[in-house]
Amino acid sequence: MTDLFEDIPVRLDMQTVGFYNLENLFDLVKDTHINDDDFLPNAPKRWTAKRYENKLRKLGYAISNIGRRETGKHPAIIGVAEIENKKVLNDLIQSKHLEDHNYGYVHYNSPDERGIDVALLYDQDMFTVTHSEPFSIKLQHDDGSPDYTRDILLVTGLLDGEEIHVIVNHWPSRREGEKESEPKRLVTASKVSEIISSLKETNEDAKVIVMGDFNEDSNNPGIRELVKTSSLFNLMETLRSYNRGSTYYKRKWDLFDQILISTNFFKASDTRFEFSTANIFDEDFLKTFSGPYKGTPYRTYVGRKYNGGYSDHFPVYAIFKK
Numbered sequence: 001m002t003d004l005f006e007d008i009p010v011r012l013d014m015q016t017v018g019f020y021n022l023e024n025l026f027d028l029v030k031d032t033h034i035n036d037d038d039f040l041p042n043a044p045k046r047w048t049a050k051r052y053e054n055k056l057r058k059l060g061y062a063i064s065n066i067g068r069r070e071t072g073k074h075p076a077i078i079g080v081a082e083i084e085n086k087k088v089l090n091d092l093i094q095s096k097h098l099e100d101h102n103y104g105y106v107h108y109n110s111p112d113e114r115g116i117d118v119a120l121l122y123d124q125d126m127f128t129v130t131h132s133e134p135f136s137i138k139l140q141h142d143d144g145s146p147d148y149t150r151d152i153l154l155v156t157g158l159l160d161g162e163e164i165h166v167i168v169n170h171w172p173s174r175r176e177g178e179k180e181s182e183p184k185r186l187v188t189a190s191k192v193s194e195i196i197s198s199l200k201e202t203n204e205d206a207k208v209i210v211m212g213d214f215n216e217d218s219n220n221p222g223i224r225e226l227v228k229t230s231s232l233f234n235l236m237e238t239l240r241s242y243n244r245g246s247t248y249y250k251r252k253w254d255l256f257d258q259i260l261i262s263t264n265f266f267k268a269s270d271t272r273f274e275f276s277t278a279n280i281f282d283e284d285f286l287k288t289f290s291g292p293y294k295g296t297p298y299r300t301y302v303g304r305k306y307n308g309g310y311s312d313h314f315p316v317y318a319i320f321k322k
Contacts, residue, residue, distance in 0.1 A: 004065055004283065008072040011321075014276065015126060015159060016067025016075035018317035019211040019257055021170070021247075022059055023300050023310075024116070025092070026084045028052055034115025036084065045304050052091075055300055058310045060097035063121070066281045070319050074101050076126035076159060078315075079168040079211045081150070082116045085109065089119055108134040110151040118168045118212070120155045130163075131156040137191055139172065139184050147172075152188070154195055160322070162207070162272055165199050167192060169212025171222065185215065185222035196230040196262075207273070208232070208262040213313065215256050223258070232260040235278035235318050246280055246314045248296040255280070257316045265320070273320040281315040 026039035028049060039047040064074045083089060086107055093103040106129060107119035122129070134151040141147045153168040169192065172184040192210060199206040210232060216223050218237045227234055236258040245253030257280075265275040288298045288309070298309030 004285075005068040005072065008069060010072035011070070013322045014071040015077075015273070015320050016071055016317055017077045017166070017209055017211070017259070017320065018066045018075045018281065018315050019079040019081075019168070019213075019259060020059075020063065020066070020315035021081040021213045021257060021311060021313035022083055023312045024082050025055065025059070025088045027087050027091070031084070031115060034084075035113060036115050045301060046306065051306065051308075054308065055310075056091055056095040057097065060092060060095035062281070062286060062310055062315065064097045064101065065283070066315050066317050067319060070277065074123065075317065076123050077166060078121045079118065079166065080121060081118050081168075081170040081213045083107070083119055084115055084117070089121070093121065104129075106132045106153065106155050108151060108153065110134065111136065111148040112150045113148050116150065116170070118150055118153050118170050120153060120166060120168055122157070127157050127159050129155060129157040135191060135195060137188050139187060147184070149184070149188075152191060152195065159273065164207045164209060164273070167195060167208065167210045169210065169214060171212065171214045171216065173215050181215075182221060185220075186225065189222040189226040192226055193229045205264055206262065207264055209318075210260040211258070213257050217255055218258060227260065231263055233263055233266070234258060234260045235275070236316060239278070239280055244280065244282070246316055247312060248293070257313055259316055259318045261318070269322075271322065273322055276319040276321040278316070278318040281317055286310055286314055
């Protein structure tokens with residue numbers, strides 16, 4: 001793969017913060033504690049070493065180019081969803097297009113029934129972690145039994161010396177129906193608001209970035225409630241349109257992958273980061289190039305059929321400038 005943006009000068013005054021749902025990044029080993037049976041070499045999906053390594057290489061290439069058009073360099077911080085464990089994160093940051101960058105990560109195993117977690121990748125030369133913590137969401141099935149979902153991840157650190165708080169999310173899916181699953185996302189939204197409130201109790205000027213796959217568009221109740229209660233600004237609000245999004249389902253674009261920020265990122269300053277721009281990273285190499293789904297995310301699998309692509313989501317990102 002060629003370098004897409006090789007002639008763009010590096011901007012030392014800018015940093016990229018992104019989010020990417022990696023579409024079932026599982027290793028090849030059976031884990032008896034989770035339901036990873038689909039992603040094994042002898043499963044019907046035939047998740048082999050060759051396919052795993054191909055996905056790692058492609059994801060690494062995509063990640064390394066997020067925000068490069070604007071900044072001339074790879075992202076400082078990238079939240080990820082749908083990763084199985086620390087092994088896949090290690091393999092990802094050691095893959096061809098990321099191994100020369102000094103990426104570390106923050107990850108905690110969550111109780112999610114499918115065994116997929118969120119994590120935060122960060123360039124250790126640009127971002128220093130000072131605190132991290134997972135927050136569990138207490139949900140129930142209709143019969144009262146626990147409904148295990150992904151934790152929310154809080155990571156606090158110094159981005160080029162300035163303290164910021166990053167909250168990584170993967171909210172409950174719509175699998176049982178949009179309206180039926182909505183209360184679960186409202187509970188999760190409330191938990192995020194709680195985390196932000198506690199950060200502001202310690203420092204009322206805390207700079208907060210909330211990112212994730214919310215399984216909601218910006219006009220849905222959970223996101224609207226979060227924006228209102230925590231005084232956030234949704235950077236994806238103006239990007240949502242009929243013919244563009246981060247994921248495509250039933251002939252419709254959705255922008256479930258979003259980045260929200262505290263409004264103090266709009267304060268002009270020579271020494272602190274302020275918001276510059278945001279976008280969907282939907283470069284042509286990430287798209288299906290022919291057929292009825294031309295222009296939609298080039299997926300790894302379509303059902304059980306191996307497709308050989310990147311992910312069923314496009315990444316989203318924001319640029320911050322000093």
